[in-house]
Amino acid sequence: MIGIGYDVHRLAEGESLVLGGVTIGSPLGSIAHSDGDVVLHALCDALLGAAGLGDIGEHFPDTDPRWKNAPSRMFVEHAIHLLAENGYVLVNIDITLILEAPKIKPYKEAMRAEIASMTGLQIQRVSVKATTNESIGFAGRKEGVAALCACMIKHGDDA
Ligand code: MG
Numbered sequence: 001m002i003g004i005g006y007d008v009h010r011l012a013e014g015e016s017l018v019l020g021g022v023t024i025g026s027p028l029g030s031i032a033h034s035d036g037d038v039v040l041h042a043l044c045d046a047l048l049g050a051a052g053l054g055d056i057g058e059h060f061p062d063t064d065p066r067w068k069n070a071p072s073r074m075f076v077e078h079a080i081h082l083l084a085e086n087g088y089v090l091v092n093i094d095i096t097l098i099l100e101a102p103k104i105k106p107y108k109e110a111m112r113a114e115i116a117s118m119t120g121l122q123i124q125r126v127s128v129k130a131t132t133n134e135s136i137g138f139a140g141r142k143e144g145v146a147a148l149c150a151c152m153i154k155h156g157d158d159a
Contacts, residue, residue: 003050020111040072
C-alpha cells in the first residue's frame with residue numbers, strides 16, 4: 001500500500017529550522033506549535049495514510065499542550081508503532097523538500113540517517129530530495145517551506 005503526505009510551515013526570522021530531524025543553519029525558521037519539521041510531518045501523514053489510520057492532526061492536535069515544541073520524531077515513532085500494531089511493515093520512504101534557501105545538500109545524509117533511525121529502515125530505503133520553487137509562490141518568496149512524502153508499506157500477511 002502507498003501513502004502520501006504534504007506539509008507546509010511559515011518561515012520567520014529568529015525561529016529555528018529543523019528538517020528531517022536535523023537543525024539547519026538558516027536565518028529563517030518555521031513557525032509552529034511543535035518544532036515545525038515539515039519533513040517529519042509529511043512523513044507522519046504518509047505513514048498514517050498508507051495504513052488508513054487518519055492524519056497527524058487527529059493523533060497530535062496542535063491545541064494539545066503536550067505537543068508544544070515537541071520534537072517531531074515523537075510523531076513519527078508513534079506512527080511507526082501504530083503501523084506495527086496493525087501488522088504493517090514499512091518498505092521505503094521518498095521525500096521531496098521544497099525550499100528556496102539554504103541549499104539542503106550538506107544536510108541530506110544526516111536527514112536520511114535520522115529518518116532511518118526513527119523508522120527502523122535501512123538508509124538505502126530512505127530518499128531525501130530537495131528543490132527550490134524557482135523564486136515563485138510562497139516557497140519561492142521564502143514565506144514558507146513545504147515537504148512531500150510518499151511511502152510504501154506491506155502487511156505482514158502478504159508475501
Ligand atoms: Mg506541520
